[in-house]
Amino acid sequence: MDEDGRGDSETSDHAPASSSLNRRQFLAGSASWLAISTSPTLFSAQAEGPNEPIDPTRVPGASPGPYGERSSFEKQTRLVASASSTTPLQDLQGIMTPSALHFERHHNGVPAISPSRHRLLVHGLVGRPMMFTVEELKRFPSVSRFAFIECSGNSRDGWDEAQDLTVQHLHGLTSTSEWTGIKLSTLLEAVEISREATWMLAEGGDAAALTRSVPLTDEVLNEAMVCYGQNGEALRPEQGYPLRLLLPGFEGNINVKWLRRLKLGSAPFMTRWETATYTDLMPDGKAYQFSLVMEAKSVITKPSGQQQLRPGFHEIQGLAWSGRGYITAVDVTVDAGRTWQAARLQEPVLPKCHTRFRLPWRWDGQETIIQSRCTDDTGYRQPTRESLIKVRGIHSSYHYNGIQSWKIERNGIVKNVHI
Amino acid sequence: MDEDGRGDSETSDHAPASSSLNRRQFLAGSASWLAISTSPTLFSAQAEGPNEPIDPTRVPGASPGPYGERSSFEKQTRLVASASSTTPLQDLQGIMTPSALHFERHHNGVPAISPSRHRLLVHGLVGRPMMFTVEELKRFPSVSRFAFIECSGNSRDGWDEAQDLTVQHLHGLTSTSEWTGIKLSTLLEAVEISREATWMLAEGGDAAALTRSVPLTDEVLNEAMVCYGQNGEALRPEQGYPLRLLLPGFEGNINVKWLRRLKLGSAPFMTRWETATYTDLMPDGKAYQFSLVMEAKSVITKPSGQQQLRPGFHEIQGLAWSGRGYITAVDVTVDAGRTWQAARLQEPVLPKCHTRFRLPWRWDGQETIIQSRCTDDTGYRQPTRESLIKVRGIHSSYHYNGIQSWKIERNGIVKNVHI
Numbered sequence: 001m002d003e004d005g006r007g008d009s010e011t012s013d014h015a016p017a018s019s020s021l022n023r024r025q026f027l028a029g030s031a032s033w034l035a036i037s038t039s040p041t042l043f044s045a046q047a048e049g050p051n052e053p054i055d056p057t058r059v060p061g062a063s064p065g066p067y068g069e070r071s072s073f074e075k076q077t078r079l080v081a082s083a084s085s086t087t088p089l090q091d092l093q094g095i096m097t098p099s100a101l102h103f104e105r106h107h108n109g110v111p112a113i114s115p116s117r118h119r120l121l122v123h124g125l126v127g128r129p130m131m132f133t134v135e136e137l138k139r140f141p142s143v144s145r146f147a148f149i150e151c152s153g154n155s156r157d158g159w160d161e162a163q164d165l166t167v168q169h170l171h172g173l174t175s176t177s178e179w180t181g182i183k184l185s186t187l188l189e190a191v192e193i194s195r196e197a198t199w200m201l202a203e204g205g206d207a208a209a210l211t212r213s214v215p216l217t218d219e220v221l222n223e224a225m226v227c228y229g230q231n232g233e234a235l236r237p238e239q240g241y242p243l244r245l246l247l248p249g250f251e252g253n254i255n256v257k258w259l260r261r262l263k264l265g266s267a268p269f270m271t272r273w274e275t276a277t278y279t280d281l282m283p284d285g286k287a288y289q290f291s292l293v294m295e296a297k298s299v300i301t302k303p304s305g306q307q308q309l310r311p312g313f314h315e316i317q318g319l320a321w322s323g324r325g326y327i328t329a330v331d332v333t334v335d336a337g338r339t340w341q342a343a344r345l346q347e348p349v350l351p352k353c354h355t356r357f358r359l360p361w362r363w364d365g366q367e368t369i370i371q372s373r374c375t376d377d378t379g380y381r382q383p384t385r386e387s388l389i390k391v392r393g394i395h396s397s398y399h400y401n402g403i404q405s406w407k408i409e410r411n412g413i414v415k416n417v418h419i
Numbered sequence: 420m421d422e423d424g425r426g427d428s429e430t431s432d433h434a435p436a437s438s439s440l441n442r443r444q445f446l447a448g449s450a451s452w453l454a455i456s457t458s459p460t461l462f463s464a465q466a467e468g469p470n471e472p473i474d475p476t477r478v479p480g481a482s483p484g485p486y487g488e489r490s491s492f493e494k495q496t497r498l499v500a501s502a503s504s505t506t507p508l509q510d511l512q513g514i515m516t517p518s519a520l521h522f523e524r525h526h527n528g529v530p531a532i533s534p535s536r537h538r539l540l541v542h543g544l545v546g547r548p549m550m551f552t553v554e555e556l557k558r559f560p561s562v563s564r565f566a567f568i569e570c571s572g573n574s575r576d577g578w579d580e581a582q583d584l585t586v587q588h589l590h591g592l593t594s595t596s597e598w599t600g601i602k603l604s605t606l607l608e609a610v611e612i613s614r615e616a617t618w619m620l621a622e623g624g625d626a627a628a629l630t631r632s633v634p635l636t637d638e639v640l641n642e643a644m645v646c647y648g649q650n651g652e653a654l655r656p657e658q659g660y661p662l663r664l665l666l667p668g669f670e671g672n673i674n675v676k677w678l679r680r681l682k683l684g685s686a687p688f689m690t691r692w693e694t695a696t697y698t699d700l701m702p703d704g705k706a707y708q709f710s711l712v713m714e715a716k717s718v719i720t721k722p723s724g725q726q727q728l729r730p731g732f733h734e735i736q737g738l739a740w741s742g743r744g745y746i747t748a749v750d751v752t753v754d755a756g757r758t759w760q761a762a763r764l765q766e767p768v769l770p771k772c773h774t775r776f777r778l779p780w781r782w783d784g785q786e787t788i789i790q791s792r793c794t795d796d797t798g799y800r801q802p803t804r805e806s807l808i809k810v811r812g813i814h815s816s817y818h819y820n821g822i823q824s825w826k827i828e829r830n831g832i833v834k835n836v837h838i
Binding site: 053056057058059060061062063064065066067068069070071072073074076077078080081082083084085091092093094095096097098099100101102104106108109110111112113114115116139140141142143144145146178179180205206207209228229231232233234235236237238241242258313314315317346347348350356358360 | 472487503514528531560563655677
C-alpha cells in the first residue's frame with residue numbers, strides 16, 4: 001500500500017510543533033501492541049459472567065429481538081442530580097448523543113403524558129385559535145435537523161473556584177440529536193398569526209408548567225420547530241414527549257418540553273422563569289435578561305478531568321458548538337497557551353450542532369496544561385476565562401463559555417484548573 | 420407574517436402538476452383541525468394507564484435517571500424472523516435509525532462477547548502480525564462517519580410475485596448509524612501490510628464464524644473502518660459488539676460483525692459465504708460473485724403497504740440511498756408513472772447514507788399508483804422492475820433495487836404491486 005492510498009486527513013493542517021506528530025510516528029511509538037505469540041489466548045480465558053460463554057463461537061447466540069438493548073458490559077451513565085442529569089461527554093463518540101444519555105433538566109420531574117390525550121393550544125394574536133392533537137401535527141409537512149441543546153447553566157462552575165471534577169460534571173449539560181417536527185412558521189400560518197405578533201409564550205404541560213417568552217425574529221421563524229421526533233423515533237420522555245419546542249442555538253429551558261400552549265403577543269410575557277431566574281447578573285448590578293443564544297464553546301473531552309494518562313501517544317478529542325451557526329476552527333494548545341495547533345474537524349460540520357475535533361499528541365510525561373478554543377462562522381472566538389470575567393463579572397450563574405484548562409500532573413492525573 | 424419570513428423550501432422545485440399543492444392549499448384543505456371551543460377538554464379525559472395521572476401538571480414527575488428509556492406509550496418494534504429482524508421504516512423520522520431498531524441479520528445468533536477478552540488478529544501478508552485488544556484499537560487515531568448498512572437480501576420479494584406486505588417487511592433490512600472506529604488503512608499500516616496484499620479475509624467471532632473476502636481497492640482503503648462505536652456509544656450486540664468491519668456501500672454481510680480476524684492475501688479466499696451463498700444467479704445460469712455494492716434504491720415509506728389513507732392532504736415521505744455515493748435526486752409519481760415531480764431532499768445529504776425525501780400531495784380518493792425513483796452522483800438511476808429483470812432475470816435472491824409500486828385503492832388501502 002502506498003502513501004497515496006491513505007490520505008493524510010488525520011494530521012493537523014499546521015506545521016508540526018515539537019509535541020505534535022504524524023501518524024507514522026504515532027504508530028511507531030505505540031509500544032503496547034505486541035507482535036503475536038505462537039499460542040494465542042483468544043479462547044482460553046475464563047468467562048467473566050454467567051451469560052458469557054467461554055468461547056462464543058461454540059454456542060449459538062441470542063435470537064433477534066423487537067427492540068434492542070446495549071451490551072451488559074457497557075456501564076456509561078448520566079450523572080444524576082436532584083433535577084438534572086449530565087451526558088458522559090468523556091465517553092461519547094462522533095457527534096450524536098444516544099437518546100438514553102441525553103442530558104436532563106426539569107423543574108418538577110418528567111411527566112407521563114399520553115400522546116392521544118395531549119393537546120397543543122395556539123391562541124392570542126391569531127386569526128383562528130386552534131387546538132391540535134399530536135396526530136394532527138404529524139399530518140403537516142415535516143422537517144428534520146441536527147441540533148445541540150445546551151442548558152444555560154452548563155459549565156457554571158467556571159464562574160467559581162476550580163473544582164476537581166470530570167468533564168461530564170462540568171460541561172455535560174449539552175447533547176446533540178436529530179430532531180423532527182413541524183416548522184413553527186407552518187403552525188403560525190395555520191392559525192393566521194396577526195401582523196402585530198412579535199412575541200410568543202410557550203408553556204409546558206409538566207408539573208412546573210414552565211413558561212418562556214420567545215421573540216419572533218426572522219431566525220426563530222426560519223428555524224424553530226415543534227418537535228415530536230428525536231434520533232429517528234419519538235421524543236424521549238425527558239426531552240418533552242410527546243411535544244417540545246426547538247429553538248436551535250437558544251438556551252435549553254426555552255426549548256419548552258411537554259409543550260401544551262403557544263400564545264402570540266406583542267411584548268414579552270415576563271414570566272417567573274425569565275425574571276426571577278435565567279437572567280445574568282452583570283458587574284454593574286443589573287440583570288441581563290433574555291440572554292438566549294448559547295455562544296461558541298469547546299471542551300477537550302479526552303483527556304479530561306480525573307482521567308490518568310500514561311506518557312506516550314494520545315489522540316486529543318473534544319466537542320465544539322455555537323448557537324450562532326457553524327464551527328469554523330478549533331485550536332488546541334498542549335503547552336498552556338504558548339503555541340496553538342489547528343485540530344481536525346469531523347465532517348459533516350453542521351450548524352448549531354456538536355462538532356468533534358481531534359489532534360494527535362505525544363505526552364512527554366511533563367506537567368502541562370491543555371486547552372481548546374473554537375471560532376464560529378460569525379468570526380466569534382471563544383474567550384479566555386479572564387476576558388469573559390472582565391466583561392461579565394463573577395456573579396452570573398449562566399452562559400459561561402470560557403476556555404477550559406486541564407492540568408496534567410507528572411503522575412498523569414488530569415485536573416480542572418483556572419489559569 | 421409575510422411570505423418572506425417563511426421560505427418556500429417545503430415545496431417542489433418543479434412546476435406544480437395537477438395533483439401537487441403548495442403549503443397554503445395544504446393548510447386550507449386540512450379540515451380536521453378545529454377552531455378551539457369554549458371548554459377545552461385538556462384536563463378532563465380519563466387516564467389510560469395506572470402510571471398516567473389525570474393531569475400531569477398536578478403531580479410531580481419522575482426523577483432523573485442514569486440511562487433513559489422510551490415512553491411506554493411507544494410500541495414500534497422490529498419485525499422478528501428466525502435469524503433476522505427489520506427496521507420499521509414506516510415509523511422512522513429523519514435519517515437516523517435508533518440503535519434499538521437497527522435491522523439484524525445473523526447466522527447463528529448474537530454472541531455475548533466480553534470486550535476485555537476479545538482480540539483482533541491481523542496476519543497473512545504483513546510484515547508484523549499483531550493481535551489487538553479493543554482498548555488498544557481505541558488508542559489509535561479515530562474517525563466517525565454516517566453510513567447505511569443494507570442486507571443484500573433486502574427487498575428480495577421484488578423478484579417474486581407481489582405480496583401484500585408492509586414496507587418494513589419488504590425493505591426493512593437497511594438502517595443508518597453514525598459509526599466510530601479506526602480506519603482500516605491505519606491498522607494495515609501498523610501491521611506493515613505487504614505490497615502483494617490485494618485481498619483480505621474478515622472473520623467473525625460468532626458461532627457462525629462468518630468469513631468474507633474483501634478486495635483492497637482504493638475505495639476500501641480510503642473508507643473502510645474497524646468500528647467500536649455506533650450512534651455515540653458502543654456498538655450494539657446485534658451490530659457486532661465489541662468490533663465490526665464497516666465497508667460503506669457494500670452489502671451487509673461483508674461488514675463482518677464480532678470481528679476477530681483479518682488475514683491479508685493476494686486472492687479472494689473463496690469462503691462458503693461467497694461461493695455457496697451471497698451470489699446472484701444470472702439468466703445464463705452463471706452465478707455473479709462478489710456483487711458487493713448496494714446500488715441506488717428508494718422507497719416511499721409514507722404512505723406504504725397496509726396503511727389506509729383518507730382523501731385529502733398528505734406528505735409523501737421516503738428514504739433513498741446509494742452504495743456508490745450521494746443521492747442527487749428523487750422523483751415521485753402519483754399517477755403510475757405518467758408524470759414525475761422532484762421531491763425535496765432533507766439536508767444534510769450524506770454519501771452512502773439514508774436520505775429522506777418529502778413531497779406534499781393531495782389524494783383525490785381515486786385509485787392510483789405511487790412510486791419513487793432516485794439518482795445518485797454517478798448518474799445511475801434506480802431501474803424499473805421490468806428493466807432490472809431484463810438484465811438480471813428472476814433467479815436472483817439478492818441485490819433487488821427495482822422501483823417500488825404502491826397501489827392506493829378507492830378505500831384508501833395501500834398495497835404492494837408490481838407494474
